[in-house]
Amino acid sequence: MVKDGKQHLASLKDKREIFLDGELVKNHTTHSAFKESVKSIASLYDFQANPKHQELMTFKSPTTGANVNRAWQLPKNLADLITRRRALEAWSELSCGFLGRSPDHVASALSGMYMGMDVFRQSDERGANALTDYFHYARDNDLYLTYVIINPQADKSKAAGDQAQNLIASIVDEDAYGITIHGAKMLGTGCTLANEVFISCIQPLRPGEENLAFSAAIPLATKGVKMLSRKSYELSSVSTFDNPLSSRFDENDAVLYFDQVKIPWDRVFIHKNVQMISSQWHATPAHVYQNYQCQIRFTVKMRFLLGVARRIAETNGIIDFPPVVEILGQMAAEVSMVEGLVEAMEVSGSQRGEYFIPNPTRLYAANVLTQQLYPKFLQSIRELSGGGLIMVPSSVNDFSNAEMANLISQTQTSPVTNSTGRVKLFKLAWDAIGSEFGSRHLQYEMFYSGSNMVSRGHSYRNYNWQRSLDIVDQFMAGYGLPEKKKNKILEPVID
Numbered sequence: 001m002v003k004d005g006k007q008h009l010a011s012l013k014d015k016r017e018i019f020l021d022g023e024l025v026k027n028h029t030t031h032s033a034f035k036e037s038v039k040s041i042a043s044l045y046d047f048q049a050n051p052k053h054q055e056l057m058t059f060k061s062p063t064t065g066a067n068v069n070r071a072w073q074l075p076k077n078l079a080d081l082i083t084r085r086r087a088l089e090a091w092s093e094l095s096c097g098f099l100g101r102s103p104d105h106v107a108s109a110l111s112g113m114y115m116g117m118d119v120f121r122q123s124d125e126r127g128a129n130a131l132t133d134y135f136h137y138a139r140d141n142d143l144y145l146t147y148v149i150i151n152p153q154a155d156k157s158k159a160a161g162d163q164a165q166n167l168i169a170s171i172v173d174e175d176a177y178g179i180t181i182h183g184a185k186m187l188g189t190g191c192t193l194a195n196e197v198f199i200s201c202i203q204p205l206r207p208g209e210e211n212l213a214f215s216a217a218i219p220l221a222t223k224g225v226k227m228l229s230r231k232s233y234e235l236s237s238v239s240t241f242d243n244p245l246s247s248r249f250d251e252n253d254a255v256l257y258f259d260q261v262k263i264p265w266d267r268v269f270i271h272k273n274v275q276m277i278s279s280q281w282h283a284t285p286a287h288v289y290q291n292y293q294c295q296i297r298f299t300v301k302m303r304f305l306l307g308v309a310r311r312i313a314e315t316n317g318i319i320d321f322p323p324v325v326e327i328l329g330q331m332a333a334e335v336s337m338v339e340g341l342v343e344a345m346e347v348s349g350s351q352r353g354e355y356f357i358p359n360p361t362r363l364y365a366a367n368v369l370t371q372q373l374y375p376k377f378l379q380s381i382r383e384l385s386g387g388g389l390i391m392v393p394s395s396v397n398d399f400s401n402a403e404m405a406n407l408i409s410q411t412q413t414s415p416v417t418n419s420t421g422r423v424k425l426f427k428l429a430w431d432a433i434g435s436e437f438g439s440r441h442l443q444y445e446m447f448y449s450g451s452n453m454v455s456r457g458h459s460y461r462n463y464n465w466q467r468s469l470d471i472v473d474q475f476m477a478g479y480g481l482p483e484k485k486k487n488k489i490l491e492p493v494i495d
Helices: 005-011 035-049 078-093 103-115 117-123 125-140 274-282 286-315 322-347 360-389 396-400 402-411 419-433 436-447 452-462 465-476
Strands: 017-020 023-025 058-060 067-069 145-148 170-174 178-185 196-199 214-219 225-229 254-264 268-271 350-352 355-357
Touching: 005 035, 035 078, 067 103, 078 286, 078 322, 078 355, 103 117, 103 125, 103 145, 103 196, 103 286, 117 125, 117 268, 117 274, 125 214, 125 268, 178 214, 178 268, 196 254, 214 254, 214 274, 268 274, 274 286, 286 322, 286 360, 286 419, 322 360, 360 419, 360 436, 360 452, 396 402, 402 419, 419 436
Parallel strands: 017 225, 145 196
Antiparallel strands: 017 023, 058 067, 170 178, 178 254, 196 214, 214 268, 225 254, 350 355
């Protein structure tokens, strides 16, 4: 039986500890700060369970024969990779790309680690076996995983091991049962929506910081796990009409504090190994696969925003203005560039043993360019919108007042739609790019794959520099200093 929304909702009723606005949330699945976003995640599973979509969205687990989401599929060739991408695209379209940590994200990272199991086995057989078993468990139960892999920002001039005691989640004890961790991790995006959390570190660690160097996975309702939620944009939204995105797709972010949390050995994949903390991401396909998923989602989001930009131009009656055509043409080229990079990652991918891996050079080029592109893209939408983003009614309730509705119909006009259609469009645009929710997404797209410096570093390390250098060297070998001219000796003339 394919996992559906009802099953996912039931799995979240686990008494996890979420703190919001000074209170412990008793049941987040019904709380007004989270319930609509929870429903949105459930709708993803309902979509995959629909018989019309099961072939697109699912494949048979090799161990159980049951259908699970294609995010868990391990592509063996280009055709498999494209089939998997189409499933991820379809899921992302349900949120217009605004669910950045949807269930397929960490599933992609874990799948990449599994493809690089040889790296884990070279390091620690026990950890490799634990990861193998956990991957099968997560896949066969179609779990929604999130992760916390960043250390809290404190004194960034200090190394992780030099931070205040109890700040960063670290191993404080271990016994025959497993390890005990204490301290915090961020950025727990989707912790109100997911089943389990993968805990690790993607930032480099140094010798002497072994207590910080672990990877493990636990249910979010594990004793001692405390989620400190940021402000809920869903709770702040007025209505679906006024806030069509933030009212339904606020996946929330949280600091996770682990208060003497015990983790059994069969859930510990890396244990006090500084080198493996980095290798799990970069010596396996994990980092490539998780960011490949991000670029698929980002492509869907950019298509959506491009459609919003075009609709705004049509609604404002400026679609045929040459400067507007120029702006939209530039935006269309930028979206096409991202689409082309995703396709390039696929067609120039390569085998890693039995698995097919997207091209990392193209992937990291996309990461660098899209970090720069997103704020530029939003600025273009602002330029096309002008005051239209601001001069909208206060809320949907204005339409229920006859006098106000009449004034709205007179002041919110357009050559292509009625007043309701115009207001609806600009409310959507504002929620996407100007609201607190929209601003969070700007920050997210600029930094989800690391700072610009980090992304450029990945691009630098994965580019084939020798090919470029060979062209330079070959060309330069074809010329040199001009040869010195020999002085001609003149013979004396004898008459």
